[in-house]
Amino acid sequence: xxxxxxxxxxxxxxxxxxxxxxxxxxxxxxxxxxxxxxxxxxxxxxxxxxxxxxxxxxxxxxxxxxxxxxxxxxxxxxxxxxxxxxxxxxxxxxxxxxxxxxxxxxxxxxxxxxxxxxxxxxxxxxxxxxxxxxxxxxxxxxxxxxxxxxxxxxxxxxxxxxxxxxxxxxxxxxxxxxxxxxxxxxxxxxxxxxxxxxxxxxxxxxxxxxxxxxxxxxxxxxxxxxxxxxxxxxxxxxxxxxxxxxxxxxxxxxxxxxxxxxxxxxxxxxxxxxxxxxxxxxxxxxxxxxxxxxxxxxxxxxxxxxxxxxxxxxxxxxxxxxxxxxxxxxxxxxxxxxxxxxxxxxxxxxxxxxxxxxxxxxxxxxxxxxxxxxxxxxxxxxxxxxxxxxxxxxxxxxxxxxxxxxxxxxxxxxxxxxxxxxxxxxxxxxxxxxxxxxxxxxxxxxxxxxxxxxxxxxxxxxxxxxxxxxxxxxxxxxxxxxxxxxxxxxxxxxxxxxxxxxxxxxxxxxxxxxxxxxxxxxxx
Amino acid sequence: xxxxxxxxxxxxxxxxxxxxxxxxxxxxxxxxxxxxxxxxxxxxxxxxxxxxxxxxxxxxxxxxxxxxxxxxxxxxxxxxxxxxxxxxxxxxxxxxxxxxxxxxxxxxxxxxxxxxxxxxxxxxxxxxxxxxxxxxxxxxxxxxxxxxxxxxxxxxxxxxxxxxxxxxxxxxxxxxxxxxxxxxxxxxxxxxxxxxxxxxxxxxxxxxxxxxxxxxxxxxxxxxxxxxxxxxxxxxxxxxxxxxxxxxxxxxxxxxxxxxxxxxxxxxxxxxxxxxxxxxxxxxxxxxxxxxxxxxxxxxxxxxxxxxxxxxxx
Numbered sequence: 001x002x003x004x005x006x007x008x009x010x011x012x013x014x015x016x017x018x019x020x021x022x023x024x025x026x027x028x029x030x031x032x033x034x035x036x037x038x039x040x041x042x043x044x045x046x047x048x049x050x051x052x053x054x055x056x057x058x059x060x061x062x063x064x065x066x067x068x069x070x071x072x073x074x075x076x077x078x079x080x081x082x083x084x085x086x087x088x089x090x091x092x093x094x095x096x097x098x099x100x101x102x103x104x105x106x107x108x109x110x111x112x113x114x115x116x117x118x119x120x121x122x123x124x125x126x127x128x129x130x131x132x133x134x135x136x137x138x139x140x141x142x143x144x145x146x147x148x149x150x151x152x153x154x155x156x157x158x159x160x161x162x163x164x165x166x167x168x169x170x171x172x173x174x175x176x177x178x179x180x181x182x183x184x185x186x187x188x189x190x191x192x193x194x195x196x197x198x199x200x201x202x203x204x205x206x207x208x209x210x211x212x213x214x215x216x217x218x219x220x221x222x223x224x225x226x227x228x229x230x231x232x233x234x235x236x237x238x239x240x241x242x243x244x245x246x247x248x249x250x251x252x253x254x255x256x257x258x259x260x261x262x263x264x265x266x267x268x269x270x271x272x273x274x275x276x277x278x279x280x281x282x283x284x285x286x287x288x289x290x291x292x293x294x295x296x297x298x299x300x301x302x303x304x305x306x307x308x309x310x311x312x313x314x315x316x317x318x319x320x321x322x323x324x325x326x327x328x329x330x331x332x333x334x335x336x337x338x339x340x341x342x343x344x345x346x347x348x349x350x351x352x353x354x355x356x357x358x359x360x361x362x363x364x365x366x367x368x369x370x371x372x373x374x375x376x377x378x379x380x381x382x383x384x385x386x387x388x389x390x391x392x393x394x395x396x397x398x399x400x401x402x403x404x405x406x407x408x409x410x411x412x413x414x415x416x417x418x419x420x421x422x423x424x425x426x427x428x429x430x431x432x433x434x435x436x437x438x439x440x441x442x443x444x445x446x447x448x449x450x451x452x453x454x455x456x457x458x459x460x461x462x463x464x465x466x467x468x469x470x471x472x473x474x475x476x477x478x479x480x481x482x483x484x485x486x487x488x489x490x491x492x493x494x495x496x497x498x499x500x501x502x503x504x505x506x507x508x509x510x511x512x513x514x515x516x517x518x519x520x521x522x523x524x
Numbered sequence: 525x526x527x528x529x530x531x532x533x534x535x536x537x538x539x540x541x542x543x544x545x546x547x548x549x550x551x552x553x554x555x556x557x558x559x560x561x562x563x564x565x566x567x568x569x570x571x572x573x574x575x576x577x578x579x580x581x582x583x584x585x586x587x588x589x590x591x592x593x594x595x596x597x598x599x600x601x602x603x604x605x606x607x608x609x610x611x612x613x614x615x616x617x618x619x620x621x622x623x624x625x626x627x628x629x630x631x632x633x634x635x636x637x638x639x640x641x642x643x644x645x646x647x648x649x650x651x652x653x654x655x656x657x658x659x660x661x662x663x664x665x666x667x668x669x670x671x672x673x674x675x676x677x678x679x680x681x682x683x684x685x686x687x688x689x690x691x692x693x694x695x696x697x698x699x700x701x702x703x704x705x706x707x708x709x710x711x712x713x714x715x716x717x718x719x720x721x722x723x724x725x726x727x728x729x730x731x732x733x734x735x736x737x738x739x740x741x742x743x744x745x746x747x748x749x750x751x752x753x754x755x756x757x758x759x760x761x762x763x764x765x766x767x768x769x770x771x772x773x774x775x776x777x778x779x780x781x782x783x784x785x786x787x788x789x790x791x792x793x794x795x796x797x798x799x800x801x802x803x804x805x806x807x808x809x810x811x812x813x814x815x816x817x818x819x820x821x822x823x824x825x826x827x828x829x830x831x832x833x834x835x836x837x838x
Binding site for chain 2 (some may be wrong): 273278280282283320404442489491492
């Protein structure tokens with residue numbers, strides 16, 4: 001784990017792809033700009049009279065009638081790109097390749113919409129306009145596609161946002177500065193600074209290339225320096241200097257490689273035995289594959305649909321056998337059922353994860369503490385898709401295997417915790433959440449709704465031969481659980497919950513108590 | 525969980541063995557030898573991923589931990605906490621302090637110089653970096669060499685002069701120790717002390733871990749009685765692995781007295797309390813401000829949740 005290697009995705013803005021009239025489709029191609037007609041005859045420069053305009057209108061209307069009745073066969077003859085001074089032609093043409101595959105006018109209009117969206121998604125243009133022009137007169141049934149782009153005048157953009165980083169298991173505030181399209185390949189360079197609620201900080205420099213050596217998915221790379229401060233919970237601090245490469249990033253699949261120099265230290269010198277044994281330097285060289293299938297209608301307030309995410313990590317992929325060798329697998333399954341009144345919905349979620357070292361004597365080796373699972377925190381389980389993470393009512397790293405810290409005789413330190421939470425090699429969580437609107441219109445208009453929830457979770461150690469003591473009965477008997485109710489306030493930056501939790505079952509030393517809690521989550 | 529008072533297991537955590545030494549690190553070996561001289565049964569555990577830490581070696585027993593960077597070192601801390609004290613009646617002797625000063629300053633300086641500068645770090649790979657990947661070991665090697673030179677006060681201008689001074693002092697120290705020791709078994713009559721641990725560790729390391737071309741090694745080998753002393757103690761205390769437990773040279777209490785082992789000094793703890801209160805108050809203030817902003821935004825934001833819903837067409 002605990003590699004804050006991924007650059008989190010900001011809240012996406014997705015287009016509304018709803019079926020419309022053909023005329024409106026033509027207007028939509030240019031992102032909603034008001035154009036009455038896009039199918040124009042070749043302009044020979046003569047001034048247009050009122051009669052010309054009426055004739056054109058009649059032609060266009062007859063064309064629309066034909067389009068409604070039968071598919072109108074057409075072939076794209078040429079794609080002409082205008083307005084790009086810096087951006088290379090092939091970068092733009094690669095995004096609009098879908099146009100050349102259209103065989104009818106209807107398909108061409110749809111493809112133009114997709115091409116426009118692809119170009120806007122490159123994030124390097126201020127405006128994109130696609131015009132369908134008639135082809136050369138000697139080739140009937142052909143069309144030329146003219147793409148007009150307006151490159152961003154100011155290549156610098158700044159952004160501040162909140163994200164939920166899956167590895168850090170908490171929300172973070174990130175500010176970034178982007179420099180777009182320096183070399184004309186649609187490249188975006190960014191520098192970012194992120195500060196997390198769990199006292200983690202990260203400074204990073206990233207680069208994103210939409211097309212790298214003809215590959216279909218964008219290539220991202222990121223150099224980062226991060227620190228995570230877990231002194232209060234587990235008596236260690238983690239520093240990492242690394243490079244992460246996003247190799248494949250498509251709708252369902254993501255493959256990334258991360259290499260990092262990680263240093264685990266204990267400046268307080270209070271750590272328990274397991275943590276003490278793991279202090280030092282490590283080289284992490286890991287490949288991470290994520291399969292994500294999210295059919296829910298919303299990630300902040302899902303009321304319908306299901307989602308499944310599986311993350312697999314293998315560390316130690318290097319010729320040097322002294323890199324950290326581990327395997328890590330997480331799955332998360334969600335299901336939302338609408339109930340039909342007051343926009344109520346029942347959300348179920350089950351998540352599990354396991355980690356284990358590999359290599360010689362893997363059974364007796366200890367798994368690396370930063371790669372283990374830790375449950376608890378100030379995020380809502382409903383929003384944190386990605387693996388076992390939070391339970392309502394349990395504080396950050398507030399449950400699971402724990403050990404006594406170094407003995408201290410002072411009375412002054414009586415209020416500090418005396419135990420370290422060392423994490424588990426296997427973790428399971430489950431939750432059920434019933435959300436509903438309030439009858440008051442004021443709340444409904446702002447999306448403020450209520451929810452009643454129940455959750456349960458547990459962790460266990462397996463490495464260092466502790467798997468011999470692991471039994472399913474004991475694991476089930478020591479399950480922690482809580483119930484509660486609360487109000488959810490969605491804002492444009494994050495989802496805030498104010499909950500009252502009642503702890504049904506906890507184990508000795510768990511940091512959890514019944515009472516009011518707030519959680520902050522961003523969609524993940 | 526371990527930490528049971530009745531069945532405490534003593535463990536010394538040191539760096540990995542090499543060069544036929546139980547631990548190849550020159551900072552860890554004195555503690556190991558000290559415990560062996562005291563005939564205290566203990567287990568040896570290894571940490572091979574933290575070459576630049578000054579916490580190693582550390583001694584632990586349940587929740588009690590004695591780090592090397594506290595209270596003057598592991599050996600001093602074990603003496604202070606009453607776990608094992610070989611010097612109880614020797615500290616009042618006049619030449620105890622002077623011998624100690626000689627060993628822990630001049631000899632240690634000479635050893636540090638020889639490891640990092642004199643032999644250009646040839647032995648360090650096996651001592652410190654055997655379990656670390658090449659990239660990390662290279663960076664840490666440069667870092668530790670730089671820190672060692674800083675500690676010894678070596679600069680480009682005074683390098684030669686400093687080298688001469690260090691070797692000269694080492695020679696004089698060996699001469700003095702050789703004269704003091706004679707043919708005795710230990711430095712102080714017939715009882716081992718912590719100074720024997722330091723001296724034996726220094727000598728074993730130089731003889732076994734440094735290359736034969738080492739200047740310091742040559743100087744040490746000139747004193748045959750010192751070499752005999754080292755060999756005798758090594759065979760008696762370090763290589764007798766399955767010897768029957770002889771009565772300990774010095775009795776130690778079964779439960780050590782509770783001594784405060786604060787990691788930081790008292791004034792700093794008080795300051796932390798003040799800082800904690802201040803931080804708590806600041807946090808409440810910020811949280812209240814934040815909540816006010818959020819409520820304002822959510823009231824003025826309106827139906828922001830609507831924009832996040834979308835229909836997916838496949």
